[in-house]
Amino acid sequence: MEDKTMLKVENLSVNYGHIEALKNVSVDVKKGQICSIIGANGAGKSTLLKTISGLVKPVSGSIFFEGKPLPKKAHKIVAEGIVHVPEGRKTFSGLTIEDNLLVGGTLADKSRLSANLEKQYALFPILKERKHQFAGTLSGGEQQMLAVARGLMSEPKIILLDEPSMGLAPLIVNQIYKLIGQIRDSGITVLLIEQNAKKALSICDYAYVLENGRIKLSGTGKELLESDEVRKAYLGG
């Protein structure tokens, strides 16, 4: 089968001052798949996503998207079709839900803006009911839905999700994961970051384990679920 790598991270190293957050990290994300990266607190997961989306500059290494090097500026990276839904939702609390979504669609074709809006409302009916409320009034789960919907408004080719299940009740987590499956089925590639290793590994096609800024292991979700190392460190024995 031909190489269908969509996003290629090669020997990436990132420092914050003296702290080496990522050391020689290489990751391949294949088109149409869910790729997952799991790791403990401080492993460097968010740093990896921030570097891909242009918020953080690497010391060395390169990132290719569809075979081409990524642009430097964050907004140009979004224009290429990469959208990053940050850790902790980061919805614009003082903007209405609808305005949050419209901001997400800043770069999308104006003529499709209202159609895209309706698409998100169909996917997340709760957002439609409350579209004129401030985003800050939503519950954590609803804010996560809004953050994902807002990301989808940019019509991405790949969506980077940073711990979408963080702090949510199991029922809501299941909803979010069902949604992640739907996003993949609609043709959008997913790079999923999680501490919730069990959930992430069961849904993903391929996964990496990040530990102290290095890739420790990689394999299909099934392989990692069955590996002793992962079991001990991330699945509680």
Added chain:
Amino acid sequence: MSLQILLNGISTGAVYSLIAIGFALVFNILKFSNFSHGATMTASAFIAYFLVASKGWGLAPTLLCSALSGAIIGLIGEFIGFRRILLNHSAPTYFFVSSITLGTLYEGLVTLKTGTNFYVYPNFFDVATVKIFDAVVSKENIIILAISAVALIILAFIIQKTSIGRQIRAVSFDRDTAKLMGINSTLIIQVVFAISGFFGGLAGCFLGIKFTLTSTLGSLVVKGFIASVIGGLGSLTGAVIGAMLLGIMEALFLSLWGSGWATIASFALMLVFLLVRPQGIAGSNVQEKA
């Protein structure tokens, strides 16, 4: 309070609103108080005086020239004064110091040209007063009020209803996340400085019409600053309300006690207000950095 005093106050309040809005826009997006705003007003008013008004071109061209000069000065200020600080993620104090330095620079440049002389805009109105019901009000005040109101309404529309406005609000809330939405935050910050300068230029020209043009005209920026603090730093609506209150209060005190006491009384009232309600009328949740 007679209609005349009220209208005077509202018209002064409208000019303070323009100042306060220019101030609040930049405060919202970079979270610092831009103390070069006053000198921007002075410089714009003088540029319009020398390039347009002194050639006998009338109010509209003068006003437009002043506003556009303000926008351009705002853009230049952003580029030389704040861009690097922003990119380096330097401490907020640097913004503060940089804005004071810029302001001193602008004021110095204006003084080079004008010295400490007074300048007066030519009389833009052939009839000085109009009669509304029984009150005789100055035409100047009515025009200033009308133009300010239109400018504020257009701005409100842009901020609330357009893509640029949403981008400004998003960057003001959370710059990094706004970038992740595909927003060119550098461009949006430039737009904000241009709008802020535009409003500063309008205000500068109006102040020049109401009073006289001097190189220290911009010190009236404190009125806008106070108004935006009363309104609640970070709230645009609050800034306008605060400015109107201040303007009306000043006009009232002026009619009661004359100019010296009016200023003192309005400042004293502001202090009391801030003691009672430090978060301002609109009670914003934004904390000032510097």
